Amino acid sequence: MGAVIDGRPAEAGDVALAMSARYGHFTAMQVRGGKVRGLARHLDRLAGATRELFGQELDLDRVLASVRALEAVDASVRVFVCDAGGVRVIAVSDAPVWPAATPKGLKSVRYQRFLPHIKHTGGFPQGYLGRLAEREGYDEALLTSDDGVISEGGITNLGCFDGDRVIWPDAPMLRGITMQVLEAELARAGVPCGRRVLRVADLPGFPLVFLTNSWGVVAVDRVDDLRLKVDEALLARVTGCYENAGWDSF
Structure with missing residues (x-):
């Protein structure tokens, strides 16, 4: 599992920051070959929720930089926007999830x-x-x-x-x-x-x-x-x- 905060790799001291980030929102995506479906829709979701919850514009370049820094090829990726001493962007990656084969x-x-x-x-x-x-x-x-x-x-x-x-x-x-x-x-x-x-x-x-x-x-x-x-x-x-x-x- 990888983690990036505001475009830089997370360090040991960032654990407390992540734990305190309880007020916020996120988007979840499946990355394949370093690409995702509906990227513009994910960004629109994050930007709109940031306006509603925090009353400010989200730096989408910081979001993209955070996802790129994960260097995720095939992965499950989540991007959180939270209030932790200011509006912060936290991106995390984990193992990919594939569609279920049965109902x-x-x-x-x-x-x-x-x-x-x-x-x-x-x-x-x-x-x-x-x-x-x-x-x-x-x-x-x-x-x-x-x-x-x-x-x-x-x-x-x-x-x-x-x-x-x-x-x-x-x-x-x-x-x-x-x-x-x-x-x-x-x-x-x-x-x-x-x-x-x-x-x-x-x-x-x-x-x-x-x-x-x-x-x-x-x-x-x-x-x-x-x-x-x-x-x-x-x-x-x-x-x-x-x-x-x-x-x-x-």
Whole structure:
């Protein structure tokens, strides 16, 4: 694992800085061959959240310099912008994560993230709920409101494909970078996207339900005690669109 702070390699004394950086936000990406999908979208996310949380502009050159200094070729990379004696940029790399080869199972839970449109560092509740779901034999938590309206997965976006149109939940959520990239590629392929209120009981009506995250796209085959269809042809269309997205150099 590598770490860079404000464009320079982290040192032993920086551990305390990283530990104190609790107020902030981040973006997560998969790097392959030193490139990433949707780089401009990652930078826009970081810049917009910095304005909202800190009331100032983010030095994007410092962000890029920090990622380059990781010298990551194939890796999982996260870039944090936090308040630690001033606005700081912390970039870390770890082993790459590859798309899952098998469908996922989700456990629905009643929880809504605070400021859901921001990928902020307050991830303890999602981590806790995700672990509870895993203990019950599921792969991830599916977040819903008190009246059962789906918003997003614990660390993913959920989409539904009816063969003509991709539907995302109409609820407060984080618009993930993979979701954004996929939407753009689907539009190029002539597949429209829309939003509607979705509940767990609606999901079996779709031939394909899927998740998106920095690691890619994966099908969902069960939510709670409901078994879902996985139309392999539709899954191939969705994943194929995402795979058509270009890669950007830092």
